[in-house]
Amino acid sequence: MTKIMEMNSSELIQSIQTGKLRICVIGIGRIGLPTALSFANSGLPTTGVDINPKLVADINSGLFPLKDEPGYDAIFENVIKEKKFIATTKIEEGVPTSDVVLLSLPTPMDENNVPNYSALKSVGRQLHDLLTPGSLIIVESTIEPGFVENELISIVEGNDGRLKAGKNFGIGVCPETANPGQILNDFERLPRLVGAIDDKIASIITKIYRHVFTVDLIPMPDCKTANAVKLTTNVFRDINIAFVNELAVLFEKIGIDIMKVLEAAKTKYNFQVHYPGAGVGGPCLPVNSYQMLNLAKRVNEDLSIVKAGRTINESMPDHVVGLLDDGFLEAKKNMKDSEILILGISYKPDVKDIQLTPAESIAKKLQINGARVKIYDPYFKSSEIFGIKTENNLVDALTNTDAVVIVTAHKEFHDLEPTFLSTKMRTPIVVDSRGVMDQHAAKKANLIFRGLGRGKI
Structure with missing residues (x-):
């Protein structure tokens, strides 16, 4: 097994191009599975880890679970046939033999609308015991700015001195940017953000992702800035949908069709159209707004909008x-x-x-x-x-x-x-x-x- 943190630039590129770099993706759900398949399809042997035994069994039996993600069914068949991708419920089978560990874990809200990072924290504690020194951790999950720096690093490091971020393991972020139902299209089109705890680690992440994805990779000064960008883009949508929903209720009462208004308004060069609806769901927008509100609360700010x-x-x-x-x-x-x-x-x-x-x-x-x-x-x-x-x-x-x-x-x-x-x-x-x-x-x-x-x- 290679030690990615000890490689120079040419050694890293050779390891990537020859398929010697081993990848472990923890959390192979809606975003994590397409991510894992993309890495495997680029020629990098990839292990997917998930706590859902049926999902893992289906994958290893050749049953593709995301029928509503066009294009990934063919990629799935290819990497399974070439044995570039396997799934397991046992994290100890994936992490110790991998050079790069990607975290694509859910960050839902609890009953009080407070973001729940228990899955990331639990995996962080397991990484402390399982991570091979010299490896790299990349967080793709959507998290509050500062979570990596203030919480996750110390969880992975533990107190025994075996692991030290920036010394014998790397950690950074590359927040996923994909719209369910259009993930392959977005992975091939949308720029990605790269942030890390130092420039060397950011450079390593960039080289790896450049091999897998053909999109622009935008350097961020640190992890928290990259995560702030991800939240900002989604909270922007949540707020603008709310604005249109509020107008929709008003226009109903005075006999104006909001759809006619929006179709005309979007002809103006600086108007970005959003549409009203029965509510905003999904694992992103509602959660991301509460992540931003939770962050503001921790520093005694009030995000009224x-x-x-x-x-x-x-x-x-x-x-x-x-x-x-x-x-x-x-x-x-x-x-x-x-x-x-x-x-x-x-x-x-x-x-x-x-x-x-x-x-x-x-x-x-x-x-x-x-x-x-x-x-x-x-x-x-x-x-x-x-x-x-x-x-x-x-x-x-x-x-x-x-x-x-x-x-x-x-x-x-x-x-x-x-x-x-x-x-x-x-x-x-x-x-x-x-x-x-x-x-x-x-x-x-x-x-x-x-x-x-x-x-x-």
Whole structure:
């Protein structure tokens, strides 16, 4: 095994080009698995470590788990066939024999909206015992600025003097920048940030990533600055979605269609369009805003705009239910004992992922109001989600339904014809929270239509 921290530049490049550098990726989920496959596909032998035994078994059996990530199925087949990638549940099988250890672990929120770094801390403690001196750790997980410098390094070092950052092991960050459903495209297109505890380690990381990815690698002065950039870009989106959501609620009341406003506004050179919706979900935006708020709290700052953005986006499921209430009022029906179909439960279109999806909150609120909730999502057929057995067929799901709520703008739902809905439903109430339906066509089909930010027609 090579000791990457002891190599000079030419030795490192030769080791990379000849495939002698061994990689271990800890956490092979939505981002970690494509990352591991990219490293393996570049010719570097890669081990993926995950605590999910079914995921590991499926991978080693040749079953690709991310069907909604175009392009990676072919890469997966190739690296499995060439035995460049294997998976294991045992971290002790991957770390000691690897030159580079990548951490692609989840950083969710706890019940108090405080970022939970327990997975990173737990792995950090294991790295203290398992890491071979001379190795390199690269953190790809999205973390608060300062977490590496203030917490992770000391956890990995421990108190026995065996490991010392910058002396006999390296540590740096290269935050992932990928949109679920488009990861291969983003890995081939979006620049990456490289930060480390010193210039030598940053240079090593840059050389490795340059071999694997064909994108620009932007040097950052340290780990915390790189992590600050990652948070800034995502919190920017969360805040701007909140701004548009707030306008959507306003425009509804005065008869302005927010979609018409946004389509015209985006023709201005400095306007970056964001769209309203039932809420902001996923493992990134909500969590990243709370990471920023947690960071501010630790240094006695108050990020009022970030906080307000979260409040607005978290209120949107209530607003969607309010639109539904209004539809039932027009239909002169009671929501209690009605059948309501939720279309789409993924937190974003065309991805099989329900992390922090607003659909869960909407479903629970409807059940509290006494409605019988049905779910149809092309990515979650005949499953049990939120305690509800999902529908296998859209036509059957629509039969005897009193209302439909479009929560996720899957491609399939863009093709829904208003007349089709009106002929299948018992009561033709439709709430479109994602702007997928033409409201004039909806009116022509005699739907009782409510569009988020669309106004009544």
